[in-house]
Amino acid sequence: MKIQKFILDRKKYIAILGAVLIAAAFIAKYAFRQEKVAEWALIIASVFGVLPIAIQAFQALRVKVVSIDLLVTIAVIGAFIIKNYEESAIVTFLFLFGAYLELRTLNKTRSAIKELTQMAPESALKQMEDGEFEEVEIDEVDVGDILLVKTGAKIPVDGVVLSGEGHINEASITGESLPVSKKKGSQVFAGTILENGTLQISADRVGEDTTFGKIIELVEEAQDSKSQTERFIDRFSKYYTPAVLLIALIVGLISRNVELAITILVLGCPGALVIGVPVSNVAGIGNGARHGVLLKGSEVISDFSKLDTMVFDKTGTLTIGNPKVGDKVYYTQDIDEALEYLASVEKESDHPLAKAIIEYLGDIKTHPVEKTDVMKGSGIVAQVNGHRVAVGNVSLMEKEKIALSEEALADIAELERKGNSLVLTAVDGELKLLMGVRDQIRHGVKEVLQSIKKLGVKNLVLLSGDNQGTVDIVAKELGLTEAHGNMLPEDKSNYIKELKSKGKIVAFVGDGVNDSPSLALAQIGIAMGSGTDVAIETSDVVLMNSDFTRLPHALGLTKVTANNMRQNIIIAVGVVLILFGSLFFPWMNMSIGMLAHEASILVVILNGMRLLRYKLRKNKIPKIIKEEK
Amino acid sequence: MKKATLQLETLVCPSCMLKIENGVKSLQGVDKESLKVLFNSSKVRVNFDEEKVTIQDIQNAIEKLGYKVLKTQVKEL
Numbered sequence: 001m002k003i004q005k006f007i008l009d010r011k012k013y014i015a016i017l018g019a020v021l022i023a024a025a026f027i028a029k030y031a032f033r034q035e036k037v038a039e040w041a042l043i044i045a046s047v048f049g050v051l052p053i054a055i056q057a058f059q060a061l062r063v064k065v066v067s068i069d070l071l072v073t074i075a076v077i078g079a080f081i082i083k084n085y086e087e088s089a090i091v092t093f094l095f096l097f098g099a100y101l102e103l104r105t106l107n108k109t110r111s112a113i114k115e116l117t118q119m120a121p122e123s124a125l126k127q128m129e130d131g132e133f134e135e136v137e138i139d140e141v142d143v144g145d146i147l148l149v150k151t152g153a154k155i156p157v158d159g160v161v162l163s164g165e166g167h168i169n170e171a172s173i174t175g176e177s178l179p180v181s182k183k184k185g186s187q188v189f190a191g192t193i194l195e196n197g198t199l200q201i202s203a204d205r206v207g208e209d210t211t212f213g214k215i216i217e218l219v220e221e222a223q224d225s226k227s228q229t230e231r232f233i234d235r236f237s238k239y240y241t242p243a244v245l246l247i248a249l250i251v252g253l254i255s256r257n258v259e260l261a262i263t264i265l266v267l268g269c270p271g272a273l274v275i276g277v278p279v280s281n282v283a284g285i286g287n288g289a290r291h292g293v294l295l296k297g298s299e300v301i302s303d304f305s306k307l308d309t310m311v312f313d314k315t316g317t318l319t320i321g322n323p324k325v326g327d328k329v330y331y332t333q334d335i336d337e338a339l340e341y342l343a344s345v346e347k348e349s350d351h352p353l354a355k356a357i358i359e360y361l362g363d364i365k366t367h368p369v370e371k372t373d374v375m376k377g378s379g380i381v382a383q384v385n386g387h388r389v390a391v392g393n394v395s396l397m398e399k400e401k402i403a404l405s406e407e408a409l410a411d412i413a414e415l416e417r418k419g420n421s422l423v424l425t426a427v428d429g430e431l432k433l434l435m436g437v438r439d440q441i442r443h444g445v446k447e448v449l450q451s452i453k454k455l456g457v458k459n460l461v462l463l464s465g466d467n468q469g470t471v472d473i474v475a476k477e478l479g480l481t482e483a484h485g486n487m488l489p490e491d492k493s494n495y496i497k498e499l500k501s502k503g504k505i506v507a508f509v510g511d512g513v514n515d516s517p518s519l520a521l522a523q524i525g526i527a528m529g530s531g532t533d534v535a536i537e538t539s540d541v542v543l544m545n546s547d548f549t550r551l552p553h554a555l556g557l558t559k560v561t562a563n564n565m566r567q568n569i570i571i572a573v574g575v576v577l578i579l580f581g582s583l584f585f586p587w588m589n590m591s592i593g594m595l596a597h598e599a600s601i602l603v604v605i606l607n608g609m610r611l612l613r614y615k616l617r618k619n620k621i622p623k624i625i626k627e628e629k
Numbered sequence: 630m631k632k633a634t635l636q637l638e639t640l641v642c643p644s645c646m647l648k649i650e651n652g653v654k655s656l657q658g659v660d661k662e663s664l665k666v667l668f669n670s671s672k673v674r675v676n677f678d679e680e681k682v683t684i685q686d687i688q689n690a691i692e693k694l695g696y697k698v699l700k701t702q703v704k705e706l
Contacts, residue, residue: 008695059694060644063651067644103641110669117670139702224667238647274644282669 004055011052011096018093021045025089042085049092050076066242071265074245075590078262090591091266098598102275105605109279112286112612113223117216119172119191124156125149141206149199154191158205158212161186166197173211173544214536218296219289223282225297237274244268259589266593267579272600276568279608284561287612292544293554298565300540303523304555305562306505310457311496311518313510314464314474315352317528317548319439323352325360326420327436329411338432340365341384342425345391348372349380353423356437375399379423390426393467402426408434419473421466441474444549449478451552451616455559459504463492493517507541509551526551556616564611568604575600630660633684635673635691636700640666645696649673652694658682676706 007014021041029038050073057069072095079088107114124141125133125148133148138156141147146162149155155168167179172191179195182188188201191212207213226234244265252261281298288295295301312318332338344366346354370383378399379392390400394412397404404412411434415422420436449460461482464471468485475483484495492510496518499506508515508522519525519538527539528546536542543550579596582588640646646666653673654661658681665674677687688698 004695056695060648063648063655063694065644065648065651067648068642099641103639106641107639113669220667220670220672223669224665237644241644271642275642278668 004059007052007055012100014048014052015093015096015100018045018049018089018096022089022093025086039085042089046076046080046085046088046092049089049096053092053095066245068241068269068271071241071244071248071269072594074248075262075265078258078265079590082258084259087590091594094591094594094598098594098601101598101602102605105602105609106275106279109283109605109609109612110223110286112290113219113282116172116219116289119154120212120216121154121156121190138207141203143203143206145203147201147203149188149194149201151194151196151198154193155188155199155201156206157190157201157203158210159188159201159203161188162200162202164197164199166199167195169193169195173215211536215294218536218542219285219294222295222297222300223285224278225299233273233277241268260583263583263588263590263593266590266597267576267583269597271597272572272575272604273569275601276572276604276608277565279605280561280564280568280611283608283611284557284564284614287614288554288557291553291557292547292550293557294536294542294544295554295558296540296542300524301558301561301565303505304507304541304558307457307507307524307555309459309461309499309504309506310452311461311463311492311499311506311508311522312480313492313508313515313518314462314466314471315439315511317509317511318445318462318474318478319441323356323421323437323439325356325435326438327415327418329408329415329434330432331405331408331434332430332432335433338425338427340367341387341389341427342391342433344369344384345372345380345382345389348382349374353421353437357423357435387427388429391423393422394424397424397426397431400426400429402429402431404431416469417473419470419477421470441477442548446478448549448551449480452555453479455552455555457555461495461499463487463495489515489517493521496521553616557611557614560614561611564608568607571600571604571607630676630706631679631684632663632674632676632704632706633687634702634704635688635698636702637671637673637691638697638699640668640671640696648694649691649696652690653687656682656686656690659687 022045025038025041025045028034028041053069053076054073057067057073060067060069072091076088076092079085079091122138123135124138126136126141127146127148128134141157147156147159151166161182161184163184165181165183168182168188169179170189170192173189182199188199189212190210208217248261248264248268251264252258255261277298281301284301285295295304330338339361343358343361343364346357347366348369367384372380372382374380375392375396378396379390381388381390381400383389390396390402408431412422415434415436418436418438420438423435423437424431425433453460459482460480461484462471462475462480463484465487466485471483471485487495492515496506496508500521500523506522507524507526508518509526509528510519511528516538519527524540525538526541526543528543528548541554543554575596579593646668649666650664653659653664653675658678660676660678663674663676667674673691675687684701684703688701691698
């Protein structure tokens with residue numbers, strides 16, 4: 001056991017020893033004509049070289065796995081038997097050296113995600129029974145513990161500030177590096193950094209339960225999640241390796257040509273094929289993690305890259321979700337009285353439009369309200385100071401049989417054209433006030449949608465519960481292809497079902513609370529604007545800090561990643577086919593086979609590594625996307 | 630049942646996963662369905678019955694295959 005471990009730990013040195021011995025052998029043979037010395041050098045190189053490979057092969061066999069190591073071991077032993085020491089030495093060296101390079105380059109492709117996991121806190125200052133703070137391992141912190149965080153330290157848990165003040169950089173959670181001020185009662189998150197001040201916090205969630213812990217777990221699972229193609233390759237390679245062994249055996253027995261048989265063994269190693277796709281996957285997901293985009297696995301990458309339809313919710317997604325009163329028209333001399341009545345009625349409601357109006361009116365005298373009648377979808381009718389007050393949209397006015405003058409109708413048309421939702425106020429059957437409430441379009445949304453279009457998403461659809469007029473205006477301003485208003489959450493999910501049945505690949509971008517059926521139904525769900533936790537759990541593509549401007553990067557990244565996977569499969573399969581094809585040429589031997597095999601593995605890893613550097617080209621990038629620090 | 634997370638040294642070849650999978654599955658008392666060998670993060674996650682098998686047994690099984698276990702973590706399920 002110990003010896004095996006000793007040898008395996010020194011694979012790197014064995015590879016170096018092999019290289020030195022092989023070089024020495026060639027010099028001895030060609031420069032000094034010392035054939036015997038050369039032969040012995042190669043024999044020693046082969047014996048040392050094959051040891052770690054054979055140990056690995058043996059370990060695998062014990063758990064009933066026929067591994068590549070077994071193929072190589074048999075091939076080397078075969079070469080040894082036919083006294084071809086040159087080949088046995090070179091093949092073992094190439095195999096060990098290749099494995100070393102693979103390790104180095106693979107670590108590079110994984111570096112982005114490693115950076116993320118290394119941001120996880122490792123220790124904490126915990127209050128002991130005697131009231132003193134002592135440094136402990138993060139695993140020893142439990143819910144309810146009181147912790148001290150000093151300037152420059154990481155917040156170890158999710159919790160609440162008990163005392164102290166400070167500024168925290170929450171970039172690891174939100175992607176936003178502007179420090180956030182925290183004081184008693186503020187929420188703090190594990191993995192964020194206290195830039196100044198000192199805090200005492202109580203632990204609410206620890207370890208994997210923290211928001212940061214969840215992000216890490218998600219990314220780790222995502223990079224190892226397998227798509228259908230990968231599962232197929234896995235199944236394939238499980239039988240492929242034993243099959244190569246069998247074929248080599250049969251060929252050897254029939255042709256009585258050991259050289260040919262062992263060459264087949266080396267050529268049959270499936271290296272690049274099994275490693276190509278995971279490498280693209282991990283590099284792509286790593287790039288995303290660096291740019292505030294979490295992709296939940298390779299299935300998501302493949303779906304998202306083929307996206308042709310993107311469906312948006314309006315309020316809170318394309319718009320800020322905080323409507324404000326924009327225009328107002330008065331049809332009465334006694335404006336104050338009408339406004340007071342309006343405020344009295346709207347105070348009863350928690351409708352977003354009512355909230356906007358209350359906010360606009362501010363501190364205003366209100367009157368007791370009696371007999372409030374909520375008319376679903378149109379407004380409220382109530383008794384205030386003995387007057388009948390109706391507050392709502394045009395259809396409520398019609399129901400209430402309130403005459404609208406030519407002038408009022410013109411105003412209504414004008415306000416609607418400007419994209420307002422209308423709130424009319426009538427007192428005792430007479431129209432007094434008209435207000436237009438408007439939600440602002442988020443900054444940068446237009447540019448984001450343009451780049452999404454450029455990236456090949458043909459249909460941009462807006463679904464909203466708002467009136468058709470408002471929806472149309474938003475759609476026109478943003479250049480959307482379709483817009484549907486007056487939709488309930490179930491209408492939206494039905495609409496998505498319909499799109500899917502037409503064979504579209506659909507992404508839904510919504511707020512994650514009342515749109516959750518649609519988020520779940522669409523191939524890709526992206527939750528925005530709600531609490532971090534919910535967004536992380538319900539989304540297939542998580543945009544850190546719900547930052548809409550990261551969408552084009554996410555889309556572009558999945559496209560190049562999916563492409564990269566295809567390239568790697570083609571490279572891997574191509575190399576194997578070419579190698580087997582060249583079996584019939586005399587120049588083909590074991591060493592060349594091993595060289596090509598190791599080279600193809602490095603090529604797919606290096607190809608995957610390109611993804612780490614991927615950035616949307618400047619002309620496609622909306623200006624507001626922040627420069628990477 | 631307990632949930633174990635084992636951090637291994639960096640895994641390089643995908644065939645390592647198959648080895649580790651088979652090696653851990655052959656132990657009595659581990660929940661085969663829950664076993665996950667994460668290639669890229671070089672981690673093993675598995676649920677096990679603490680009355681039939683210990684975390685040390687799982688660690689030994691993996692080390693016997695030639696993979697160093699750097700850190701283990703056990704959580705109550």
